[in-house]
Amino acid sequence: MTKKYFDVAVIGGGLLGSSFAYGFGQAGLSVALIDEGDNAIRTARGNFGLVWVQGKGEGMREYARWSRKSADDWGNFSAQLSELTDHDLGYHQSGGFNISLDEAELQQYLRMLEGLKADAGEEGYEYELVQGRTLAKYLPGIGEDVAGATYCPHDGHVNPLYLLRALQEGFRKHGGCYLPLSSIDQIQPLKSSGFELSSEGRQVASCERLVIAAGHGSVGLGQQVGIRIPIYPEQGQIIVTERSTEQLAYPTNMIRQTDEGTFMLGASARDVGFNSETTTDTLQDIVRRCASAFPHLRSLRIQRNWAALRIMTPDGFPVYSQSEEFPGAFAFSCHSGVTLAAVHAQDVCRWVVDGKIPTDYRCFGPERFDVSTAN
Amino acid sequence: MTTQLPLCDVAVIGAGPAGLTAACELAESGRDVVVLDEQGAPGGQIYKGVEKVFADRPQDIRPLGREYAEGKTLTRRFRQSGARYQPGVSVWQITSDQEPDLALGLIENGSARMLHPKHVILATGAMERPTPFEGWTLPGVMTVGAAQTLLKSSRLLPEDDVVLAGTGPLLYLYVMQLKKFGIRPQAILDTGPPLSLRTSLLGLRALITCPQAMFQGMRWLWGAGVKTNMTRGVDSLKAQGGDHLSSVSYEARGRRHELSTSLLLVHDGVIPNTWLSMSAGIKHHFNETQNCWVPEIQGAGLTSRDCISIVGDAAGIGGAEVAMLQGERVAREVDAYLEDHQHPQTSIESGVLRRQRWMRSFIDEAFPSTAQFQSPENDIVVCRCEEVTAGEIRQVTERGCMGPNQGKAFTRCGMGPCMGRKCGLTVSRLMAQVRGVSVQEVGHYRIRSPIRPITVGQLADMESILKGDNQSVLSANSS
Amino acid sequence: MFRLRTNLTDPVTFSFEGRRLTASRGDTLAAALLASGVFIFRNSPVSSAPRAPFCMIGNCYECFVQVEAMGVVQACLTEVTEGMQITKVSNQIDELGMDIKEVSKE
Incomplete structure (x- = not known):
């Protein structure tokens, strides 16, 4: 089973890698998904579960557009995946609220949204400021001192763990080959084309095309095929409460409710912005903000909290790269594996099949960092 | 509001035979010891209610047995030892080694606070398999x-x-x-x-x-x-x-x-209660004979975290007598460690302790764990909280799930309020059976704080005074 | 399940779901309820199946009850006191998100 030659091999069984593996399977390719064991650094476990558009893309219009496209595609993507696997992903495109606790925070956020709207031009950028009693109608229990919130109809949320499970299950149903307990440490480009992958001297698989989506492990793997991946880890913490009878119908930047009735509390919805290490003060920071926004949730028992190492890039946007030296090798890194799952499984898989990243998306290449330093 | 940093030399968590003995030894030799106990009175599970029985129901002493009555000697010694006793306190976290200080997160009378000991002795005892x-x-x-x-x-x-x-x-x-x-x-x-x-x-x-x-x-x-x-x-x-x-x-x-x-x-049978030690990041391994996870112990009770020792059944099932003997050894070891922060030469186990261990190996052999419970059929609920069945665990394992952490993510098994206490052993065992490998290789749930319930409000209101933290937290809390 | 105790020394009065009950001072809530013939403490939030204390040492979390002015507590780790009002934890999970209105269309 291990020495097979695959059309494509994906290194990394996290959200990103599993999205690609599922997408390739759907496209009818023979796929190997190569994963580590139970203790792999799994960024999906640290994901807040937002399929989020608002506030994204300041400084890179293409990223705003890309997030919006994925959010728009998410409905079909989710329906298809659920039907194939019979797993409910807990996906809802209800629209979402970005809550600003005080006036300064609100004004700063509004200025950013105005900027994004200006960037978008004719494409438009939908959001609405909601305050006071109107806000309380949509978010019952919201604290009286909360300055306001912005609503964006394209936002939604999903259970990231169920998403990961469904992607892997869908991949399996498409005939994909899952190879766990294999930490790839060597990529050997083959003479004509293709790659041979080994782990501690053991050959794991060979493939025509290679996708590196190994989170923090991508850096070293990319080097072996001439791809530079400028990412660094950032630790983020999430808190989950017990199942509750309280209700929160909309996801927000700091708290959302799952289908099971538990509440997830996080410091930020913009995928970035977790600003501290996994320490007691970070935990307190998260609960204090949430308790200010929703005082009635103070009595909820915390079920667990955890930290995950997230992928950060210098500008916070995805890094999509292809090897010039060894055509057929690609590396994808980003921290919005949930929001972008729909375009990753569809569009990005097509790029790999076609053999190159289209010109329109070269803006996500690592070369952008060279330009900025040259300037 | 000014607050004094709550300090002590040694915090002992658990007031059973191991914790009480260690606390007595250390307090009697002049250390400032705080004993944190979830129960309302000292004695742990084995000597539960012993003071009350002696005071209110002396007629029950005889039927409860001689071994139970011995607990009174220990609690009397403890009450006179000078150790500070804090009943009704649960420990929801031990700060990780990434944090600036060793500190315990406590819940007491419905509110959360931190305690800053120099050393922690875990004497969290056993729980039923x-x-x-x-x-x-x-x-x-x-x-x-x-x-x-x-x-x-x-x-x-x-x-x-x-x-x-x-x-x-x-x-x-x-x-x-x-x-x-x-x-x-x-x-x-x-x-x-x-x-x-x-x-x-x-x-x-x-x-x-x-x-x-x-x-x-x-x-x-x-x-x-x-x-x-x-x-x-x-x-x-x-x-x-x-x-x-x-x-x-x-x-x-x-x-x-x-x-x-x-x-x-x-x-x-019983297994060590390792939830606190696991959450503290201490290394554990699986003991096949006793069919349970045990912390890795060096010397008498030192662990992979220098500032935390473990004693009694929490370190490996040995019973009350072993727990008390170990309590003395661990106390001496901690006392010496606090003196010069060198790992001391460990005293050799006494003959009594060795004989007790032979007794234990007979018990382990004579009462092996029940096959039916070790390999439940597919329709049996293994996770009581989230109602996940043995069949679901087997299925996700067959489909490539290598261990309990991914299994938890995929099935919610172990995500409920008991945090896997009532399913952890079963899930690792089931996965090992499906994969044809040892339980050790499959591993255990990663245990994280809070390991006892704390509410959003309690955590938000807790006064956190970590020495390494001198900047105010980003907070809109008006209180 | 358990024998009812006769002639309690130093009794305290409390209530469960509105029923007036008595216990010995110093009893845990769990002991007090079991001794009063209360068998079902709560319903599972997953399936609504009835549940009751299982381990009595704080590890199974089956004995959660709601106490007036205290919130949800583990009955096996909480002492009963005079006048305590105890109820089952409400965990009826209603349909979520069904009343979502598009904010923009309001």
Whole structure:
């Protein structure tokens, strides 16, 4: 089973890698998904579960557009995946609220949204400021001192763990080959084309095309095929409460409710912005903000909290790269594996099949960092 | 508001024989010791309620047994030792080694606070091994330990229709105690295997080295068997009923039997309570003989985190006598460590301690864990909180899920309030069976704080004074 | 399940789901309820199946009850006091998100 030659091999069984593996399977390719064991650094476990558009893309219009496209595609993507696997992903495109606790925070956020709207031009950028009693109608229990919130109809949320499970299950149903307990440490480009992958001297698989989506492990793997991946880890913490009878119908930047009735509390919805290490003060920071926004949730028992190492890039946007030296090798890194799952499984898989990243998306290449330093 | 940093030399978590002994030794030698106890009075599970029994129900001392009464000597010594006792306190976190200080997160009288000890001794004791079988979530099904707790602390006695099932010394001790209170259970369903030659040889060694304990054990077994409906070789245990247990069914010698009852008490031995030590990031390994996870101990009680020691059953099941002997050794070790922060030469285990260990290896051999509970059938709920079945665990494992953490993410198994205490061992075992590897290789749930319930409000209001933290947190909290 | 105790020394009065009950001072809530013949403490938030204390040492979390002015507590780790009002934890999970209105269309 291990020495097979695959059309494509994906290194990394996290959200990103599993999205690609599922997408390739759907496209009818023979796929190997190569994963580590139970203790792999799994960024999906640290994901807040937002399929989020608002506030994204300041400084890179293409990223705003890309997030919006994925959010728009998410409905079909989710329906298809659920039907194939019979797993409910807990996906809802209800629209979402970005809550600003005080006036300064609100004004700063509004200025950013105005900027994004200006960037978008004719494409438009939908959001609405909601305050006071109107806000309380949509978010019952919201604290009286909360300055306001912005609503964006394209936002939604999903259970990231169920998403990961469904992607892997869908991949399996498409005939994909899952190879766990294999930490790839060597990529050997083959003479004509293709790659041979080994782990501690053991050959794991060979493939025509290679996708590196190994989170923090991508850096070293990319080097072996001439791809530079400028990412660094950032630790983020999430808190989950017990199942509750309280209700929160909309996801927000700091708290959302799952289908099971538990509440997830996080410091930020913009995928970035977790600003501290996994320490007691970070935990307190998260609960204090949430308790200010929703005082009635103070009595909820915390079920667990955890930290995950997230992928950060210098500008916070995805890094999509292809090897010039060894055509057929690609590396994808980003921290919005949930929001972008729909375009990753569809569009990005097509790029790999076609053999190159289209010109329109070269803006996500690592070369952008060279330009900025040259300037 | 100015606050003094709450400090102490040593914080002992747990007030059973191990914790109390260690606390006494350290306090008597002049250390500032704080004992944190979830219970309302010292004694742990084994000596639960001992002070109250002596004060209010002296007539119960005899039926509860000589070993129980010995607890009074220990609690009396503890009360005079100078150690600070804080009952009704739960520890929800030990700060990780990434944080600037060693600190304990406590919940006391409904609010959270931090304690900053120089050293922590975990004496969190044992808990009963999970026993998944059909109907085990029904009201009316409890553990033997639970019933014994009710007996010691509140003199609750079961009705005569009570049925006991499983194996292990605690089961027989409890039956013996019931007998002295004049209660003869309807049935004892022993799930253990017949004695093997090896077990008998280990028993002989134990008899020679610890005659007292062995005679006592035989008395329990004999006492339980006499005039009681005891059945050996029991399998396929089931609890049945609608909203509440109404009957128990089982197989013995190839035939199915059924008994009407309102109370079924199950037991399958005890395992170390490692939730706090695991959450503190201390290294653990799986002990196949005792069928449980144990922390890795160096010397008497030192762990992979220099500032945390473990003592008593929490470090590996040994019983109360071993716990007290170890309590003394660990106290000396911690005392020396606090002096110069060098790992001290560990004193050699005394002959008594060695003989106690031989006794334990006989017990491990004579009461192996029950096969039915180790490999539950597919439709049996293994995770009581999230109601995940053995079949779901097997399925995700067959589909490539390599361990309990990914399994938890995919099935919610272990995500409920008990945080895997009642399913962790079972899930790792099931996955190991499917994968054909050892439990050690499969691993255990990663345990994270809070390991005891804390509310959003309690955590938000907690005054956090970590020495390394001098910047105010980004907070809109108006209080 | 358990025998009812006779002539309690130093009794305290409390209530469960509006029923007036008595216990011995120093009893845990779990012991007090079991001794009063209360068999079902709560319903599972997953399936609504009835549940009751299982381990009595704080590890199974089956004995959660709601106490007036205290919130949800583990009955096996909480002492009963005079006048305590105890109820089952409400965990009826209603349909979520069904009343979502598009904010922009309001």
